[in-house]
Amino acid sequence: MQENLVIVESPAKAKTIGKFLGKDFVVASSMGHIRDLEKKDFGIDIKNKYRPKYIVSEDKKKVVAELKKLTREARIVWLASDEDREGEAIAWHLQDELKLNPENTKRIVFHEITKDAILNAIHHPRAIDINLVDAQQARRVLDRIVGFEISPVLWKKVKPSLSAGRVQSVAVRLIVEREREILNFNSTSYFRVTGQFLARLADGTTAEIRAELSSRFDTENEALAFMEKCKNSEFHVADITQKPTRRSPAQPFTTSTLQQEASRKLGFSVSQTMTVAQKLYEAGRITYMRTDSVHLSSLALHTAAQKISELHGEKYVKTRQYKTKTKGAQEAHEAIRPTYMQEETIPGTAQEKKLYELIWKRTIASQMADALLEKTVITIDISNAKEKFTASGEVIVFDGFLKVYLESTDEESVSPGGQLLLPAVRVKDQLKPQGIQATEKYAQRPARYTEASLVKGLEELGIGRPSTYAPTITTIQNREYVVKEDRPGKERNYLLLELNGKEIVRSVKSEIAGAEKAKLFPTDIGMVVTDFLNDHFNQIMDYHFTASVERDLDEIAEGKKIWYEVIDRFYHPFHANLDNVLKSSEKTRGERILGSDPVSGRQVSVKIGRFGPIAQLGESSPDKEEEKPQFASLRPGQLLETITLEEAIELFRMPRELGNYENKSVVVGIGRFGPYVRHNNQFISLTRNDDPYTVTIDRAIELIALKREKESKAVIRIFAEEPELKILNGRWGPYLVYKKENYKIPKTVKAEDLSLEECLNIVNGEGNKSIKRKKARK
């Protein structure tokens, strides 16, 4: 008989703890939650105090069977899941499902995975906190009610398979609202004035000062008037101020800040960051990667101080403990940090190395001294104008944590009046102008969300948890509410006025503005669903809804409220409203009537069709059979909300006959997979740079030739003896096709050298599973 069984949530954690506890203890893991609400029949008995119907999840049956076996063999079972709402519920589900006897079941918690912390926990067991469990049940039941009652309304009123939820719908709302702010943004321009001046220093040398005018001008005329005044002006140093400042390091990483920094500094997507972090965690390199805590263990503080002292000396050390301020944080874990602070780098893939170094630097920097800076501002008088130029500089007096790490920001801000070290000028020194420029600038529109900045936005609202940030972002993209895309910028002109000597030169320059990389854009369906939910389910869409739910959950956890009463107060008004929406509201298609076609006089409108957004020419009416409306899909980047009449009419110019080639017609059109050329029943996609509205027959023929060339190269080898077997060249290199199934060719052999026999070996070979196409979406 085994003496003790400890159950934790994660296998990696089980492994570590097993080492600390010795042979009287077996440590197993539950792999997170083992049960969930039944999916069919709602899983909640609404009429019976919202009683949840729990079932063991399909993928946890093996885990539960294994745990049952282990519990039968143990004398004492220690439930060591995390000390938060979800962790407490996991412990309770384990006790219930494994039918543990309360007399030999103990609940323990620890926040650090160290021998001391665990032994201490073993000495201070407690019972399961049923109030905390109830808070979790309330959270779970509420999310089920919201998700499983509203989603079917969307199927009826908007489109099948859509979804709504407390977290995802608000995430989409953020993106939709930001997009509308951008669409409505009126970009005004102003004139920013910069100047370069030469100063003669005390030692006889000369030095340049770059400065910016402290005021801006709204119009060209004002800027010009100012430049005129500068023509005959003298420039003097009016004032020099020096001010010491200090800068402190950023807090250690949480899931959210790690995702943001990995996105900004390494260009990782949110899910990529989590996958790599998971690998590092499993390899024992870092602490747990799903956390909202900035707390560091005393061991970490100690070893960080040691390492800093060793690398940079004692004066760079400043031990700091951070307090988590995030809304709704549950602090079951430490911050994300290296397990061994001594290790600056680790072996592994390039991505693992980069992410590890980022974590190491951030953690180390958080334990280092402030940087001390000296900020200098030189003010320059203009003899004929009241405005003043200023030049500012920042000199690092003591680098402190900056030696290791500087946090990035989302905005790129480089001011032309900023430079590091300013020359040692004195007050009243005369400065010789080298050039003064007034440049037209446009006010910045709000920035679109990246995956990581959306996570930041959600976290600030207290919506979602570290374990759900990445999946939520995947969900809203899978539902096609949002797309992550690059968009090219547009060229725009700006004015430049330059004063060189006594002459003002005016020129028109151009720049590319508004280019986007990996940004989140709402789709039409995302906008229509958001509007629908805002109109009819305002409470759920409210940015403060989760926060108010959290307050209730806290009171349940404190034993001040009964969980199903809280749910009951929510449910009745919610459900009554929902019934009303089902009865009264019309089906929403986001329809807009744009006007009428000047040629035919028929009405032009846009709406969401069965296969996505479409434009419609003419109206459908049962008595005019011969005048059926024409349809055309909107193109990527076009929105129902913003498309113009002209753009919509343009869509009906497709498909377009280009001419003949080899006695067959060449037609250009736009299909489900984008613009294409059709010739001899073959479809050839246009490239990114081809415009289907202007593409010529010559270009089409070129594309046809390219396609033929590619096809001739596609077949590496065929076998006369076995016509069903082919070696083909695909997107990912050579592969085998046999009886319509694809097979991988091992990297160790050359595809062109394979014999028929070798090929069949691969087909029948073990460990070389056929690559089957999965139809499942996800």
Next chain:
DNA sequence: CAGTGAGCGAGCTTCCGCTTGACTT
């Protein structure tokens, strides 16, 4: 994979949070 878009009806879709694999086209 690409000439769709009428209308009916059956059966399906869906939430959030905790955790790993099993999948990678």
